[in-house]
Amino acid sequence: MRQLLIGAAAALTLSAVPVLAEFPEKDIQGIIQWGAGGSTDTVMRAVTPAAEDVLGEDIVMTNRTGGVGAIATKFVQAQKADGYTLLMGAENPQLYKVMGLGDTDYSDFIPISILARGVPILVANADAPFGTFEEFVTYAQAHPGEVKIGSTGPGGLPSVITAMMTSQVDLPVTAVPYDGDGPALTALMGGAIDVMPAVLGAALENIRAGRIKALTVFETQANPVLPDVPPVTDAYPAFADYLPWGPFFGVFVKQGTPDDAVAALQAAYAEAAQQTDFGKLMDDRGYALMNMSGEEAVDFLNRWQSVTSWLVFDAGIAKRSPDDFGIPRP
Amino acid sequence: MEALSYFLTAWIDPQLLFLVGLGTFAGIYIGAIPGLSVTMAVSILISFTFAWDVNNALCLMVGIFMGGVYGGSRTAILLNIPGAPSAIATALDGFPLARRGEAGEAIGIATVMSVLGGFVGIVALAVAAPFISEFALTFQPRDYMLLAILGILLVGSLSGESLAKGVVAGCLGLLIGTVGLDPLTAEERFTFGFVGMWNGISFIAVMIGLFGVSEALGQLQHVDTAAVKQKISRIVPSFDAVRKYLPLSLQSSSIGVIIGALPGVGGDIAALMAYDFAKRTTRNPEVPFGEGAKEGLVAPESANNAAVGGAFIPMLTLGIPGDAVTAIFLGALFIHGLNPGPMLMIEQPTMFWFMVGNLTLANLFLLVFGLTGIRIFTKIVEIPKGILIPLILLLSVVGAYAVNNAITDVYWMLGFGVLGYFMKLYGYQVGPVILGVILARLIDENWRRAIISEQESLGQFFARLFASPLSVSLFTLVVVLVLSQTPLWTWARRRRVRA
Numbered sequence A: 001m002r003q004l005l006i007g008a009a010a011a012l013t014l015s016a017v018p019v020l021a022e023f024p025e026k027d028i029q030g031i032i033q034w035g036a037g038g039s040t041d042t043v044m045r046a047v048t049p050a051a052e053d054v055l056g057e058d059i060v061m062t063n064r065t066g067g068v069g070a071i072a073t074k075f076v077q078a079q080k081a082d083g084y085t086l087l088m089g090a091e092n093p094q095l096y097k098v099m100g101l102g103d104t105d106y107s108d109f110i111p112i113s114i115l116a117r118g119v120p121i122l123v124a125n126a127d128a129p130f131g132t133f134e135e136f137v138t139y140a141q142a143h144p145g146e147v148k149i150g151s152t153g154p155g156g157l158p159s160v161i162t163a164m165m166t167s168q169v170d171l172p173v174t175a176v177p178y179d180g181d182g183p184a185l186t187a188l189m190g191g192a193i194d195v196m197p198a199v200l201g202a203a204l205e206n207i208r209a210g211r212i213k214a215l216t217v218f219e220t221q222a223n224p225v226l227p228d229v230p231p232v233t234d235a236y237p238a239f240a241d242y243l244p245w246g247p248f249f250g251v252f253v254k255q256g257t258p259d260d261a262v263a264a265l266q267a268a269y270a271e272a273a274q275q276t277d278f279g280k281l282m283d284d285r286g287y288a289l290m291n292m293s294g295e296e297a298v299d300f301l302n303r304w305q306s307v308t309s310w311l312v313f314d315a316g317i318a319k320r321s322p323d324d325f326g327i328p329r330p
Numbered sequence B: 001m002e003a004l005s006y007f008l009t010a011w012i013d014p015q016l017l018f019l020v021g022l023g024t025f026a027g028i029y030i031g032a033i034p035g036l037s038v039t040m041a042v043s044i045l046i047s048f049t050f051a052w053d054v055n056n057a058l059c060l061m062v063g064i065f066m067g068g069v070y071g072g073s074r075t076a077i078l079l080n081i082p083g084a085p086s087a088i089a090t091a092l093d094g095f096p097l098a099r100r101g102e103a104g105e106a107i108g109i110a111t112v113m114s115v116l117g118g119f120v121g122i123v124a125l126a127v128a129a130p131f132i133s134e135f136a137l138t139f140q141p142r143d144y145m146l147l148a149i150l151g152i153l154l155v156g157s158l159s160g161e162s163l164a165k166g167v168v169a170g171c172l173g174l175l176i177g178t179v180g181l182d183p184l185t186a187e188e189r190f191t192f193g194f195v196g197m198w199n200g201i202s203f204i205a206v207m208i209g210l211f212g213v214s215e216a217l218g219q220l221q222h223v224d225t226a227a228v229k230q231k232i233s234r235i236v237p238s239f240d241a242v243r244k245y246l247p248l249s250l251q252s253s254s255i256g257v258i259i260g261a262l263p264g265v266g267g268d269i270a271a272l273m274a275y276d277f278a279k280r281t282t283r284n285p286e287v288p289f290g291e292g293a294k295e296g297l298v299a300p301e302s303a304n305n306a307a308v309g310g311a312f313i314p315m316l317t318l319g320i321p322g323d324a325v326t327a328i329f330l331g332a333l334f335i336h337g338l339n340p341g342p343m344l345m346i347e348q349p350t351m352f353w354f355m356v357g358n359l360t361l362a363n364l365f366l367l368v369f370g371l372t373g374i375r376i377f378t379k380i381v382e383i384p385k386g387i388l389i390p391l392i393l394l395l396s397v398v399g400a401y402a403v404n405n406a407i408t409d410v411y412w413m414l415g416f417g418v419l420g421y422f423m424k425l426y427g428y429q430v431g432p433v434i435l436g437v438i439l440a441r442l443i444d445e446n447w448r449r450a451i452i453s454e455q456e457s458l459g460q461f462f463a464r465l466f467a468s469p470l471s472v473s474l475f476t477l478v479v480v481l482v483l484s485q486t487p488l489w490t491w492a493r494r495r496r497v498r499a
Helices: A002-016 A039-055 A067-077 A092-099 A133-142 A157-168 A181-190 A200-208 A237-242 A259-273 A276-284 A294-314 B002-007 B014-032 B038-051 B054-079 B085-099 B103-137 B141-152 B163-177 B203-222 B239-261 B267-281 B295-318 B324-335 B349-371 B374-382 B385-404 B407-425 B431-453 B458-467 B469-483 B487-498
Strands: A028-032 A059-063 A085-090 A109-118 A120-125 A148-151 A174-177 A195-199 A212-217 A248-254 A287-292
Touching: A028 A039, A028 A067, A039 A059, A039 A085, A039 A109, A039 A248, A039 A259, A039 A276, A039 B038, A039 B324, A067 A085, A067 A092, A067 A248, A085 A092, A092 A294, A109 A259, A109 A294, A120 A133, A120 A157, A120 A181, A120 A200, A133 A212, A148 A157, A148 A181, A157 A174, A157 A181, A157 A195, A157 A237, A157 A294, A174 B431, A181 A195, A181 A200, A181 A212, A181 B103, A195 A200, A200 A212, A248 A259, A248 A294, A259 A276, A259 A287, A276 A287, A276 B324, A287 A294, B002 B349, B014 B038, B014 B054, B014 B349, B038 B054, B038 B324, B054 B085, B054 B103, B054 B295, B054 B324, B054 B349, B054 B374, B085 B103, B085 B203, B085 B267, B085 B295, B085 B431, B103 B239, B103 B295, B103 B349, B103 B374, B141 B267, B141 B431, B141 B458, B141 B469, B163 B431, B203 B385, B203 B407, B203 B431, B239 B267, B239 B295, B267 B295, B267 B431, B295 B324, B295 B349, B385 B407, B431 B458, B458 B469
Parallel strands: A028 A059, A028 A085, A148 A174, A148 A195
Antiparallel strands: A085 A248, A109 A248, A109 A287, A120 A195, A120 A212
């Protein structure tokens, strides 16, 4: 009798399988926050083909640019929470609240994978009259307002790093905004600006060619790609409170997506990010591979938001206080 | 000698040869359909070609780039709808030619001049790339601003019969260009709280509306008139004609190479500047500009294809994109494990000559594909209006949607279509509007960057301006162009002639 019951139960389970078909059963849409050819785009287009192989369905990627990533974020939010629309984004939404750009952030999404993190460094024009971070600080203080520092608008990496620096030292520099780190680094080479905080990957080739020089890397240890560039904590140990910090790339789905879909996607991207090709691409571009998901990813997102929101707020470039949104001080 | 073997890589490998050809052919049609852009096609290709060998991917992409820039001229000439922003200037004299039944000849000239321009760009890339990229780097924010002001002065050439109306249209364009998040401070401007407007009004949607839809609406009034019979006896331009336009083509190509090599400025501005240059320097064109002057076709078509080679100059020598398409090429090189930057030419000279070889090959394919099939193409103009007009509208909707996959862009496009119809009805040209939209950001950002860099001191701004030979030259050019359009100039000239 008992065996019969088990048999019946097994039969039931078996027959139930085709009804609850496995995710995914159709193409998945991937919405990229930034434009074609940019770093987010490059990372997503590099990692996704491997995830497609694992999932056995196509992931059709579209760039929906604009509004510092808000257009794509809102678009994905407006879709069904079924796991068939992925948000492929960068760090920007974590600052929307304090920058007055809306009430969305990644807490409205489930992280599938935080793929990688950029390593921030400070670079200078090759002819700049300073060669280290300390010399730069001394020079800037001796020539108030004369040193031009590149920026990419409030909330971008350069503005956060500048806020980090001004929270530790008196730094009377003039910030000149550009459309992105590409145009700003071009301006740095042409001498239109003198220094620029950037991600290591974007500046690496020009550092190697001697067109620009790296003053410091915003980490607690030197980066293996640039072993001779001292970490900022050598001269100013207090920076350690903010580190590790850096812009990141991640794949997200809307809150409320069924667990099996989340699990399938997480497994697919975790495997994809382990591919040697992808690892090499990240190394070459100077990104730290993270491949984080679940609780770990949520913790990372929260800490990132708290550190950065308070930094930009204390520097006076935020529109709203992080307190208004219950973002705790780190 | 080694360089030559890299150069010929794609020429002797049947597979690569086929891919360049396929790319060029596909590019012509992608370029011809408004809204389907080269940028879009190339970025889609990146994910397709991820698993491919890097050489195969690059061959296909180079072909599409070359073909696409040229393809924009097809619809500009035949339907007055530029397939791409770089073909806006082509429509100005190309469409009047089609109206006179000379579409075949116009496409023939456009093809030959595109190929000529393409070669000038390639030669500049091969011979002078390091030199030109260093020159492009010296452009400071104030120089970009002066360049944009030079661009604004093109309004004079695009205004048609009334300069005042042209200025009004240009100002409207500048205003449209300011909508969206402020590029420097992310402050909202004229967005009325809509997130959909943060990105500004899509310039491609404006272009398709003002040219495509307004043209379709305008033709509704002449639905019953029979289409102009196209003369298709002469398509390949005669040797004499080519020789006659050769100096203009070379000069326009030089403009194209330099503008193309400047990061952030591309073929669209190059083509408009070349058109303006042609209009100013051509004495006694056979037909007045705007009514089908061949010179008005030669200049922009040479310049925009020369800008392709130009755009590769900073990309291959410094890893800096010369325009949106080369930015995607950079992404592709990264994905395939090459690290584009100043070291690329030293560490991988193969890549440089391989690209030069591909561009040359694509340019040759362009000549072949461009000159064949024109007869069938010109028939488009002879399609009865009842079929042609809905077709134009359909293309416009698809094109506007495809730019950002946003339905909002379709609404903008239709709105600007209606606006364009009324503008044309009252003698306002739509060209200056587009010019304003293209230049609004360039002038806005760079003026502010320039003055922020000088700690907001106007005195220091001018002091620095006059200390730089490049800025002084651009500034002088602006002053001369402005003065040459005032009565003072004509008066001074008349006096000189009399004396």
